[in-house]
Every structure is written in structure tokens, then in C-alpha cells.
Amino acid sequence: MLAQEITHYIKKPQEGDNVVIKLDMAKAYDRVSWAFTCIAMRTMGFGEVFIDLVWRIMSNNWYSVIVNGSRHGFFHSTRGLKQGDPLSPVLFILGVEVLSRMLNLLHQDQNYKGFHMQIGGPQINHLCFADDVIIFTAATRSSLQLIMKTLSTYEVVSDQSINKENSHFMVPTNTPMETIDMSIPIHTMASISPPKTTLNYIKRVTTDFFWGWDKEKKKYHWASWETLSYPYEEGGIGVRKLEDICKALQIKQWWNFRTKNSLWSQFFRAKYCQRSNPIAKKWDTGQSLVWKYMMKNKTIIEPHITWRVHFGNILFWWDDWLGEGQFAQHDDTINNLNNIIVSYFLQNGHWNETLLRQEAPLHLIPKILNYKIHYQPGMLDEAVWKPTGSGDFSCATAWQICRQKKDSNNINSYIWHKHVPFKISFLVWRALRYKLPTNEKITTFGSSPVNCSCCRRPGKDDINHIFVNGDFAKYIWEWFSAPCGVYHKQTYIKDILYSWWGMENKNDVHKLILQAAPIIVCWNLWKNRCAAKYWSKQSSITRVKFLITKDIYLLINTAYSYIQWPTTWHEMIKIIELCKQDIRIWQISWEKPPQNILKLNTDGSALINPGKIGEGGILRDHKGELVYAFSILFGNGSNNQAETLAPSHGIEWCLQHGYKKILLEVDSELLVKWLQLTAKPP
Known part of the structure; x- marks a missing residue:
């Protein structure tokens, strides 16, 4: 970003023009001189013991050359840093620091004129990041000669070599900055805000990749990227807009x-x-x-x-x-x-x-x-x-x-589960929005209407027939619903999913089954339909029951691997019913404060976070008798603000009435951390 900002005013008038030089170091890590590195460390004040340890690490390099599959020679290296060694970047930067200081010394030379900078601001003549070096200077002969002399001196003492063919410079009358061929173009260094055309291009490529290709032809995009780019609970698939x-x-x-x-x-x-x-x-x-x-x-x-x-x-x-x-x-x-x-x-x-x-x-x-x-x-x-x-x-x-927000909805969150593959949850996401290539949907593209291929009594090939109303779907749902205690007569996919997700669970495993099983059922119903339609594979209730049971087994065996699970659905349900809910009990009771001390209990909340906030509190003595109570409505704010304002009001009232020995109790863990200074309060 700083390099981009400096070059923004490259045409600023001065005695001669400004120039930007981008250096490319040839084989930067491989050419590092060990002796130079040690001299640099000694000059910077590193201890001799540490320098000796570094020398032993650097110099312990031996090589052989493999020719036609056979190893030849075993010789000692004389320079270079091992790439991948965590110490190498630090040692390399120490060497580049020498170049940085040499360039900074140019400001003391009266023949050197720097790049135009604002008076009173930092006078920058170079920026370095690892082996990438950008130099800013005035385009005067004396300034450029001093820079070339400095670079030549650095090459001699450090054994580094500047690749002049791959180095570049930019002046006002030269090619526009964005078209210069650099390994790291100046106009995109720290370019956090790309143009809209770039964002749109990236979005278009990403969307094409997401929906896929068929024989070098883009597949139909069933939903826009804007529709997908929301959190799960807001109806998206968890991706973020590039603009946001x-x-x-x-x-x-x-x-x-x-x-x-x-x-x-x-x-x-x-x-x-x-x-x-x-x-x-x-x-x-x-x-x-x-x-x-x-x-x-x-x-x-x-x-x-x-x-x-x-x-x-x-x-x-x-x-x-x-x-x-x-x-x-x-x-x-x-x-x-x-x-x-x-x-x-x-x-x-x-x-x-x-x-x-x-x-x-x-x-x-x-x-x-x-x-x-x-x-x-x-x-x-x-x-x-x-x-x-x-x-x-x-x-x-x-x-x-x-970002732009949408209202949250529980059904949007239930679709997604960490143990359910994305493609399975995404199918249900599409089904709930009627964005699947059913025959009913394809007719809008000009195709002839065709009945479903999954039932003995063919019906209309639409979302609700495939997933709910068809004979095949009805039988599958009844087979898996009854043992779980789920009974439904719904005719829409949303309602049948609600009947599972809205049921009270008996334990954590049962909760997982109620959330994930209907998603897995939908996935296998769709696979069966596609196999019958496109691969002429006859629908088989036995096969689909087996595949659903297998998927559920893999799911619960992954989530609860310490339990020995059977491989049949009805036996699984029996084991699930035997699982005990992990219940933790804490005894919570109000205790009287010591004598001559008052206890203040407060609480605060927001109707919507953030939204309208209110607070309340009660002050009692060592006998538990009421001393003072309050309930106050404020304007808009957050839950944390309400939790903070409540004790503040109560303590202020106590001090005004001469009560100084106060014991405060709150239910906000964050507020306690703020008061104990273990977290930074706003």
C-alpha cells in the first residue's frame, strides 16, 4: 500500500522527474555469503557464541550430484542458505538490512536528491520485503549514479547479484504502471481494493467453477452468487462476497x-x-x-x-x-x-x-x-x-x-452440519428453494414434460413428488420415521423436514439423528431418481434403504466412535434410546452477604442485539432484606452495554446514599473479565 501511495504522485514536479526502481535479486538465498552474514551480525551487536552457532548451522552443507540415477561426489558448499530452514529468513533479512542502511545513508550526500515526499513526513527512498526491493529516487544523473554505486558495493561485499534483465524501472513518461511486467507489480502491492471489473471477473470464474462444466460448456447457474453469499443461518452457503x-x-x-x-x-x-x-x-x-x-x-x-x-x-x-x-x-x-x-x-x-x-x-x-x-x-x-x-x-x-444482512431462520441452520458433507446439505438447500433440474423445471427451458421414473405409478416429476408425495418417497419416509417416533402427513418438503427438526430430542445422539437423517434421506431419494432417469437403473427400495442406513451409520460412527454401532436401522435406534443424556447439575442459590455488607445483583439485556436495552437490580443486606431495587429502560445498545450499565447505576446509587461496602454479583462472564482486567473493556 505504501509503495502504491508513493508512486501515485510520480509526476510531481521537481528538479528532474521521479523514478521507481524494482530490483530482482538473482538466486537470492543461494548466493548468501556466510562470512558476510557473520560480519553483519557482529556489527549489529550479536554475541560471539551465538554467531558461532549460526556459522556451524550455515556451513554444515554437503552435496552430491545425481547423474543418470547414480550419485557422484560429496563436496562442501561455500555459500547459500537452506530454504525451508526456519532460521534462513532471519539470516537473509539481516543481510538485506545492510543494503537498507546503505540506501538510507544516501540522504546525507549533498549530491543525492530523493523522490518527492511531503515536507514534514518520512523521507522514504526504498522499501524491502525479503528479496523484493523497491527504490524511490529523483531521476537526476547524480542520484542514479549514487544508487548504482551503492548497489555495486552491496553486490561485492555480500556476493549477491542483481538480475538486471528482470529488474524494472518506471518514470512518468513510460508505460502505465498497471501494464509493467513485474514479478510483483507495483500497482497491486497491497492492493486491498481491486477495481469492480476485477472483482466481477473473479466472481464470474468462481461461479462457473462452483456450478461446473459439461463438455466445455457452462452448466446452468441455479442461483446467483449474491444469493449464495450469506451465512448459513441467513439462507446462504457460508461464502462471503468479495466486495464485503x-x-x-x-x-x-x-x-x-x-x-x-x-x-x-x-x-x-x-x-x-x-x-x-x-x-x-x-x-x-x-x-x-x-x-x-x-x-x-x-x-x-x-x-x-x-x-x-x-x-x-x-x-x-x-x-x-x-x-x-x-x-x-x-x-x-x-x-x-x-x-x-x-x-x-x-x-x-x-x-x-x-x-x-x-x-x-x-x-x-x-x-x-x-x-x-x-x-x-x-x-x-x-x-x-x-x-x-x-x-x-x-x-x-x-x-x-x-455487509448486508438477512433475517435468520432456524431451518437454514439445520440444513448444515459439520458431519454431513457439503454436497448433501447443498442438495437440500436447493430442494427447499425449488432449484433442482426436475422435469417440471426443465419444461421452462423448452423441454417436453415427462413423468417421474422412480415410482410404479408415475406422477409429476417435481420437487414434492420426488421427495415427499411419490409412492417411493412415502415408503422410505415411513420406514425411517416410525422407529424415531416421527409421524407426518405433510405434502411439502419444508413441512416434512420441520417435523424432524422440531421434535424434542432425548439425548445428543438422538439430536444428531433428527437433524441429519432427513437430509441423508433426501440425498438418496434424489440419487435414486437420477439413476432411474439418466442411467436407466431400476428404482429399488431395498437398495435405497441400505444406502441411507449406511450413510447414517458412517455419520454416527464418526461422531460417536467410542460406541459399538450396529449396521441396521432398527438396531441403531435401540442403541440410541439407551444412550443417556449428559446432564450436568450445578446448585445455584443466592447467599446472604456478610454482616455490614450489602449485596447488589444486577442484570441487563437487549430486546434485539443490538436494540432497545433495559436493566434491573436488587440490593439486599446480610439478613436478605430488600434495601433498594430498580428497573430502567434505556435507548438502543448492545447486551454488553446493558450488562455494564446495570451495576454502574446500582453502585452509583449506593455511593450517593453512603453505602460503601458492596458485594457485586452479575451473570455476565465478559463483564467479570473486564472488571478483573483479564479482557480489554471498550
Whole structure:
């Protein structure tokens, strides 16, 4: 990303043009000089004992050459690192570090002019990643000569060799960046947001692969990729849209930019935010695509970022540390929007109320004064990602924020089980949506209607006939349903599946059977139908019963391999009924607090998470007698917010009424971890 951003302004006027050089190292690992590596380690301060150990590992290389199947010679190597050795990448990077420092020293030469960079930002003249090196410089004769001299010196001392044929350079008047033939093209280095045309192409190829080919011809796509790209519980097949993945990674870009002081974030700030805060900044024509996406998505991301104050180094106006949003955007009447940090308003770790009343928004001063600061001098303030309980950023939660959601449905979740192969569950998914190539469906493509091939009394070849209403299907369902205690007279596939999935289970094995058995039955009914239609194989109830029983046996034997399972259906059911439910009993009872101590029990919840939240609590003394109780409705929030607000309100009431010895009991494990500081609270 940083390389892409630097090259974005390659046409920036200077004394001569800018140039980007991409180096290719020939046989980089194989040419590493052992002596050079040891000298580099010694210069960097590594101990002699450690260097000797590394030398022994590197130099213990002997080779033979196999010619026509016979081994010849046994000779000692003099250079190179063993690829696959976990130590090799570290040793190689130590050697490249020498080149990096040599290139950095060029800034001290008055004849060297670097690539145009923003004044006040980091002056970068190269980037390295393993054996990939990109150099940024001005296209002046003196600068290029100094770089070539540096590279030649590095080749001599390290025994490395630059492959000039496979190295490339780019200047403003040269071929466009995206058409340069590189092993790692500059325009795609860290390209997290590919163009829509690229995403559409990848999606098209993926879709064609998913549905398959028939004699070099694409098969019909029974459902769009957009329909498939949802979680199981929302009616999809668990794949994610490329657009949503890219957007989640864009959110990660903004998080890293706002919360980390890395080289690329320093560069972006110097390039775009020297005169204004990133929160107030807007994208302008001519700025890079990466910055455009960051500006576009920041309004989505910022409400999910808050800050925990330790020393007060974050910005008072522009960082959301109170949980009320940025103060700069909270009140249009505020004129003095500067870069004052929070510690400006602190005095010995406490708020300076006089300063606050002079500059802070008046309606927020009471909340600011009530804000508890965990003052720790020298400890930087922390960014907290609200969607996770730990406060750490994750792409999974970012994806949940940016994606389009559908309502969850239990039937969508029941289709999928970790012990059932994907193709079997996917068949049921298609059957429930009438997206199978039945004769009824094929007639819409111009084919003549044909009756089913699986029953003695042929009927209409549609989904419900094949899976539910046909004579063949009815017999199979009755055979497997009766021993399980499932009785149904349904005429639709959805209803017959509901009758299995909605039945109360007796134990975990029974639960597995109720979920997976109807899926396996559907799979074998469809296989029987296709065998009769396309392979002229006569329908056989005996064969289908055997195949279903075999599949169920494999399923439960995989899930519960420690049980000796019979191979017949009715015997399986007898064993399943003998299985005992794994019941764990905990005695839960309220205990009175010690004398002179009050016990506060609280709870909170959201109607929909997130949604409208409420809280409640009860305060009792050592006799168990009621002291105080409350029940409060709030606005919108999450379960975690409700669980946190409830004890906060109860403790605040206790302190206001002079009760200081309080024992708090809650049922939120996450809240307990926050209070014990074993997890990072938001």
C-alpha cells in the first residue's frame, strides 16, 4: 500500500522527474555469503557464541550430484542458505538490512536528491520485503549514479547479484504502471481494493467453477452468487462476497491509520492531513484510490472506535474518548477546534474544571467530570474496537458491520452440519428453494414434460413428488420415521423436514439423528431418481434403504466412535434410546452477604442485539432484606452495554446514599473479565 501511495504522485514536479526502481535479486538465498552474514551480525551487536552457532548451522552443507540415477561426489558448499530452514529468513533479512542502511545513508550526500515526499513526513527512498526491493529516487544523473554505486558495493561485499534483465524501472513518461511486467507489480502491492471489473471477473470464474462444466460448456447457474453469499443461518452457503471482504479490509486500513504510528500512517498523515484532522478531511479529485476508500468508509467506522484515557495523549476534540462521538462534530457552534490533547485539561490525573468550563461543550461537562480516568503517566492512550469483547480489532467483526444482512431462520441452520458433507446439505438447500433440474423445471427451458421414473405409478416429476408425495418417497419416509417416533402427513418438503427438526430430542445422539437423517434421506431419494432417469437403473427400495442406513451409520460412527454401532436401522435406534443424556447439575442459590455488607445483583439485556436495552437490580443486606431495587429502560445498545450499565447505576446509587461496602454479583462472564482486567473493556 505504501509503495502504491508513493508512486501515485510520480509526476510531481521537481528538479528532474521521479523514478521507481524494482530490483530482482538473482538466486537470492543461494548466493548468501556466510562470512558476510557473520560480519553483519557482529556489527549489529550479536554475541560471539551465538554467531558461532549460526556459522556451524550455515556451513554444515554437503552435496552430491545425481547423474543418470547414480550419485557422484560429496563436496562442501561455500555459500547459500537452506530454504525451508526456519532460521534462513532471519539470516537473509539481516543481510538485506545492510543494503537498507546503505540506501538510507544516501540522504546525507549533498549530491543525492530523493523522490518527492511531503515536507514534514518520512523521507522514504526504498522499501524491502525479503528479496523484493523497491527504490524511490529523483531521476537526476547524480542520484542514479549514487544508487548504482551503492548497489555495486552491496553486490561485492555480500556476493549477491542483481538480475538486471528482470529488474524494472518506471518514470512518468513510460508505460502505465498497471501494464509493467513485474514479478510483483507495483500497482497491486497491497492492493486491498481491486477495481469492480476485477472483482466481477473473479466472481464470474468462481461461479462457473462452483456450478461446473459439461463438455466445455457452462452448466446452468441455479442461483446467483449474491444469493449464495450469506451465512448459513441467513439462507446462504457460508461464502462471503468479495466486495464485503474488500470493504472489511478497507475498515482495517482506517483502524491501522487511526490507531498505529507506522511508517505508512506517518506518510499518509504528512501527505493528506498536514493542515486538517483526518476526521474533518474530505477526498479531493486527484488523490489516491486508497485514500478515497478510507475517506468514504470513515463515517461507518468511527462510531465503532473509542479510546481509553491513560496519560491523555489523544486529541480532546477529534478522538471519541467519552463515548459521545467526536466533540468537534458534536456542536456546530464550537469555533476553537484545535489539536489540544486530553492531558491539557488534566491536573495530577484529575479534571481541571476551570479549563473545561472555558473551552469544552457546556452540555457535556457533567459527563466529562464523571468520566473515570485510569491515569498512568507515560502510558499511551488505547484505542478500543467496540464490536469485540476484548476491544481488539478483527476483520470478522468489520465484515459483520459492512455487509448486508438477512433475517435468520432456524431451518437454514439445520440444513448444515459439520458431519454431513457439503454436497448433501447443498442438495437440500436447493430442494427447499425449488432449484433442482426436475422435469417440471426443465419444461421452462423448452423441454417436453415427462413423468417421474422412480415410482410404479408415475406422477409429476417435481420437487414434492420426488421427495415427499411419490409412492417411493412415502415408503422410505415411513420406514425411517416410525422407529424415531416421527409421524407426518405433510405434502411439502419444508413441512416434512420441520417435523424432524422440531421434535424434542432425548439425548445428543438422538439430536444428531433428527437433524441429519432427513437430509441423508433426501440425498438418496434424489440419487435414486437420477439413476432411474439418466442411467436407466431400476428404482429399488431395498437398495435405497441400505444406502441411507449406511450413510447414517458412517455419520454416527464418526461422531460417536467410542460406541459399538450396529449396521441396521432398527438396531441403531435401540442403541440410541439407551444412550443417556449428559446432564450436568450445578446448585445455584443466592447467599446472604456478610454482616455490614450489602449485596447488589444486577442484570441487563437487549430486546434485539443490538436494540432497545433495559436493566434491573436488587440490593439486599446480610439478613436478605430488600434495601433498594430498580428497573430502567434505556435507548438502543448492545447486551454488553446493558450488562455494564446495570451495576454502574446500582453502585452509583449506593455511593450517593453512603453505602460503601458492596458485594457485586452479575451473570455476565465478559463483564467479570473486564472488571478483573483479564479482557480489554471498550
